[in-house]
Amino acid sequence: MMRRHLLILTPYLWLVTLFLIPFLIVVRISLSDAAIAIPPYSPILDWRDGWPGLFAFINALDFDNFVFLAEDALYWKAYLSSLQIAAVSTVTTLLVGFPIAYGMARAPKGLQATLLILVILPFWTSFLIRVYSWIGMLSTEGYINQVLMGLGIISEPLTLLNTQIAVYIGITHTYLPFMVLPIYAALERLDNALLEAAEDLGCSRISSFWLVTIPLARNGILAGCFLIFIPTLGEIIIPSLLGGSDTLMIGKVLWEEFFNNRDWPVASAVAVLLLLILIIPIILFQRNTQRQRELEAQ
């Protein structure tokens, strides 16, 4: 009995110490004001002052930073643009990832393990290196422009690097396995007899794809989309390396507030809002995995 409680306690302990407590600290900083001090915010709670000190501390906390975020157009524009970039990259990753997963699931059984390794293989190189290599590909003197000019398709080099398109390419490429794997898992389980049954009942290949394959791969597709959407919303490395000055993403804003402006309270407020925005897709994602687990249990 004791041991079972201990076992259940472990993940909670983990979540409380490594997620809940840090999050509360961030919330607390977001409610304070910037100051030139160490740490760079005030008020600071001093236990030696006793109860009056605690009341004074609580009175000094306010929502000014959140009001500031709401009033300055930069921030909500950054949130909106992040949402847009995350949504568009989710769609592009799905468009590239689905055919790959479909092809893998339909490949001969012996080949599937190899293809699976090929999809996972990029993870073996550093994320940073993968993003950096796109600079070499996309820059004005990069491989893509060289090839296109060498073939005579274009005469002037295209501006690819430091554009929104470069960000989409970078995200799609680096996050692709997260889309391919859950969809492959769903398609691989699909019984071929179901497709034959659909065909037997009058479906063409295309209509059986839409009426049988897609609905049955739905949970895998949703899982893939959430796995892309949630981390890309706060993505910082790809937009700073590949994006241009006009690429406004909340992760980048957060970075600038924290390191360039040293405004910890505003940076914390940005982070807290980002988490609140993410809660909706995270809950949806949880529900989706829950339902999938229930389906598998049957």
Place this chain on the structure above:
Amino acid sequence: MTKSQGTSPTTNTPVEPWNNPSTTPLIRFENVTKRFGTFAAISGLSLDIFEEEFFALLGPSGCGKTTLMRMLAGFETPTEGKIELAGHDITPVPPNKRAVNMMFQSYALFPHLSVYDNIAFGLKRQRMPKAELADRVAEMLKLTRLEKFARRKPDQISGGQRQRVALARSLAKAPKLLLLDEPMGALDKKLRQETQFELMDIQEKTGTTFVIVTHDQEEAMTVATRVAVMDEGRIIQVATPDVIYEAPNSRYVADFIGDVNLITGTAHPRNSGIDLHWGEGRPIFHCKTDLPFTDGQTCYLAVRPEKVTIHAREPESTNKVEGKILDIAYLGNISTYHVELSMGHILKAQTANNRRIARRSFTWEDPVWLSWTETAGVVLDR
């Protein structure tokens, strides 16, 4: 439904279109061969199946019966030969354009659709008007006694109910031909027997031609009007269940269907039959047969255990042998006695247990006599 036919061996039997040369078959396989690589799953097969038949393809796994069925459904195309449905060559027609539906062994119900939508699936594809579609689905639900489960998903109903959904779905489009791939393979024995009669009932009500694939000989015998026994891509015998059982055309069929005693020997024609010599010092058996045997030709006598009588003392009979009881297989209603002959050969005899087991006449090690009449067995030449 009954009429007597000159060609039929018995009178007062149901219509037997296969004995009437003027009926055109619904399905005609003409010299069909199907090769996968170098392996011939079906070789040079010709077969006619008639309207309203309940036709069983019976054979061990790997005999080609499933390939034959998949060719009818359109999932495989013959390498050679052609397949006709109602006089039209359907060899090049894809599965979604054939008036043929199939009930899959795994049922292949769409897990994301309700029972109702599963049954309506094919009807929606042919763009049936809504009111008509609702009526048709309701009719199918009634036929398969699934009215109460229409809104459930396939994973919310029992195995027997799923089987009926699969049947309803494949019958909904009123196909000319319904294919059933091991339809009762996943059911337990009791449910299977019930379902067999239900299936026959539904076949009769709808008047659809059924082709069933099965490896269960009892099932084939129960449901089918005719049975085709297959082996290694060929049809060995096509006949009504009683002919298959009583007059098999080969050792393979005799052995595959039911239990049989097979005795190998040489034939010596005598008195509209043969004398069977099967070894020095062994009794000679006399059996009636219509097959022409030459003197000394190798032949096989097949006698069903239930046609062998067991006696305590030497009986008055043309065909009799002496031995002792080696084993008794007690099956409740019947018992099978394994009798070892003095020359080491083992024969099986079956009797009905019409007495309580305590009063059984024979037990292990008892010396007994076995006998059978001149017409009890079938003499085979292959």
